[in-house]
Amino acid sequence: MIWQLDIMFLVLVVISAIASVNVKDLLSSAILLGAYSFLMCLLWIEMGAVDVAFTEAAVGAGISTAFFIGFIFQTTRRTKD
Amino acid sequence: MKERYPDVTIETVCRLLIPPIQLFGLYVIAHGHYSPGGGFQGGCILGASFIMMFIAYDIGEVKRRMREKLNTILCATGVLIYAGIGILCLVLGANYLDYGILHQILPAYPAKARALGTFGIEIGVGITVMSVMISIFLNIGTAGEHEGEPE
Incomplete structure (x- = not known):
């Protein structure tokens, strides 16, 4: 277990999670x-x-990203109402 | 469903990549009890190869390779394999999914019979996961409105 790698991955995980929200x-x-x-x-x-x-x-x-993209293609850019 | 844009680069890359992906999925299922992997992961990889075919070509290509009826039958067959091996152990007089007792009907000593029983379970799980993944993606990719069987 390399603690430098651990810290780097944890920081990147937090950054990508906050960014995706x-x-x-x-x-x-x-x-x-x-x-x-x-x-x-x-x-x-x-x-x-x-x-x-x-x-x-x-x-x-792999699979869940493909599922999310499949769902997003069913949505529209702007709301109807 | 949006119309299809043929692209020779994507089609060629997918044509080259799909057979190794499926071979790797079969390897993951078959080698699951010696190394990381197993039925669930191998089934996901096999399902992902069909999803890749769906993205590169269109829904007709996927349904030509894997018919809707065959997909449903495979989905139930995997559960049948899983439950059948478990019930077979019950019938032979051991607990549910206690594969060691299978040495009475398999030409193998109990430890080998246990490994073979686990392998059968992995095959059942892999078949079911693969067909469920294909089914979910066909339904969400077309909003559940895909047409019937191709000619």
Whole structure:
């Protein structure tokens, strides 16, 4: 366990989480959430939980980002009312 | 559903990438009890390859490769494999999912039978997760309004 890497990944995770909540565009938010998932996966690997990291990479960064983008394509740019 | 924009770069890259992705998914399922991975992760990777095909081509290509009826049948087959192996252990006189007892019907000693039983469970979980992922993405990608079977 390398504590410098640990601190770096934690700071990046917090930054991408806050950015994905605060950004205006929905597509950017979904991509930032994918980046958050991937950094979480690196954090799990760094802590030695390789199986959890594999699940996070397959589900969090792969499938759920595709699901979010599929949902966003069903929305419209401006509200109807 | 938006109309399709054919792009030769995306189509070629996906045509080259999808078979290795599916092979890697099968490897993750089959090698799950020696290394990180297993049925859930391998099923997710197999489902992601079909989602990639959906993004690169269109919904007709996915439904030509994996029919809607076949997808539903596979979804139930995985659960049947999981529950069937468990019930088989019950019938042979052990607890539910106690694979060691399977050495009575498999040509293997109990430890090997336990590994083979786990492998069967992983296959069932992988099939179900793959077809559920494809089904969810087909439904949200077209807002549940995709047309019937292609000719």
